[in-house]
Amino acid sequence: MFRISIDAMGGDHAPHEIVAGAVWAAQDYGVALELVGKQDRIEQVLDEISLKGFYSDCGTGGRMRRIKIDISSLDIKITHANEVIEMGESPGAAIRKKKNSSIVLAVDAVATGSSDAVVAAGSTGAAMASSLFGLGRIPGIDRPAIALTLPTIKKPIVVIDAGANSNSTPEMLYQFAVMGSTFSKNVLGIDNPRVGVLNIGEEAGKGNELAQGTYKLLDEHGKGLNFVGNIEGKEIFLSVCDVVVCDGFVGNVALKVTEGTSSMLFRMLKQEFKSDFVGKIIGLLAKPFMKRIYGKINYEEFGGALLLGVKGITVISHGRSKAYAIKNAVRVAKEAVETNVNEKIAQFYGK
């Protein structure tokens, strides 16, 4: 049985929703837990859940359902951490200063082998920094990158880097392509995943120096990778490739623009339906259909992004994550451990 270490204090809804999601996953996916954070608060949440269960919208954005958990049947270890790294702190300095913070000890659990993977919904920077320093890099990889899975009309795609590195080189993006491709193949089960470079045009000479350099590297040295060339922002959701490679700055902007665009469109639709009486009725009728779309594009379904390139599995969840998202994040962590994605990345370079 795999044990997943959880930063119980990280995220806007910590510790309650984080612990709730973790025990939910433990019950549904059969994993053991190592909950890291303030012991008394974690125990209090566990007692509450044990007595009354907890409520979740199960990713629908709608009605709350009560989830019951038999805590006593689960394998849960609590590791006390008396510090918490807050969202505004500088990650590097914070992990050096707060050696007893929940994120540092949660990663430590993986480093020492007491857990198999870590799930963190707090500061992304702190999760990255503690993973980098606590777990070390996979040989051949210069910088870890965040691989985020996104829904499209057809199969899910991976965007790498979704925000770990703001100043990248073509060599780094080449490594992201290797990691993203390995992840897509092994964790998402996509055969011979197509790798594209996010760019502002299709032709080889398009874009900035970084995109041009990356294209050249992948084109000339992309052995073992199914490189399909440049892809444009509007094609991300059209299944023209399975792995979208980009700098973390561009990737992060692109993902947040996706989030902003969809929330604007849903708001506009709601407003439009409210504009007259007939509209209100049609809006009510259309609601379940809109909800289903909402469910399909909801980040909570994917639970979290994987930090690839470190010697261990770190799943980074959205700061707004509630129980349902954390539950899925634990599932992602378990799948990554099962499929041994890191060893396969190392093998690529070992060849």
Place this chain on the structure above:
Amino acid sequence: MFRISIDAMGGDHAPHEIVAGAVWAAQDYGVALELVGKQDRIEQVLDEISLKGFYSDCGTGGRMRRIKIDISSLDIKITHANEVIEMGESPGAAIRKKKNSSIVLAVDAVATGSSDAVVAAGSTGAAMASSLFGLGRIPGIDRPAIALTLPTIKKPIVVIDAGANSNSTPEMLYQFAVMGSTFSKNVLGIDNPRVGVLNIGEEAGKGNELAQGTYKLLDEHGKGLNFVGNIEGKEIFLSVCDVVVCDGFVGNVALKVTEGTSSMLFRMLKQEFKSDFVGKIIGLLAKPFMKRIYGKINYEEFGGALLLGVKGITVISHGRSKAYAIKNAVRVAKEAVETNVNEKIAQFYGK
């Protein structure tokens, strides 16, 4: 009466839709035209429109309406150009080689003063290069940038640079802020426009070197600008600022992601409505509401983006532009001439 020069050969639907949109604008907005391109083909289209009018969906994406134009009442000049720059050509080389191309001569018309502005739906690179070399830069501006107006829930925002420069410096982005702000104030009529830097977090130290450097410049030397700090991709549509400043690579990716996300959501909604019989009926009822949203976010309403920083007005339209988009592009060109946006940019630096 202003005269607008049109590259009649540029764009996927040239020359028919381009000429149709131009004469439509001439009739509705009272401007004179200089149609630049193959004379016989332009005359043929004008004859056709004169006889039978033309059809347009008027930006609704739905039913086509017949538009009648009294060509004889319009002030139309035709300038023959026997060459066309194709989409794949390298812009710099193409404008040097094809001195008699429609885009070069259309810009020339502005440079020589025979027209007041140019509208181009062909190669963006060629329109930029010919404007830069044909019109020259405004003193104080190192590189022109593309200012694109986007709809949001409240007032429209300007994204600058939307794709002119793929490798930018903080100094360039500072100038984009000046130009975008001047445009927002004078052409869109927004009082004391708020300027934000597109970044991956709100704090001053966030993001890549470019974003950090730009933040610093605007924060310390942004006199006369209403700088409000960093904004994230998800906030673009939330009216937290009026001018979004970014590198052309990031801006172009962001805009195309917006396009891709909305088209995916509309497709998903259509699919969802088709999933059962009741859904089909609700889908039919909801159609007019979805159409209205489509109209609101449709790029055709904004007609085109302005190339700011050159001594003259160049409006760059989407390559897919049909008559309705071109009509609106001519309106944007007219408004930019009327409000004298370039002189106001020059004044900013003259102070």
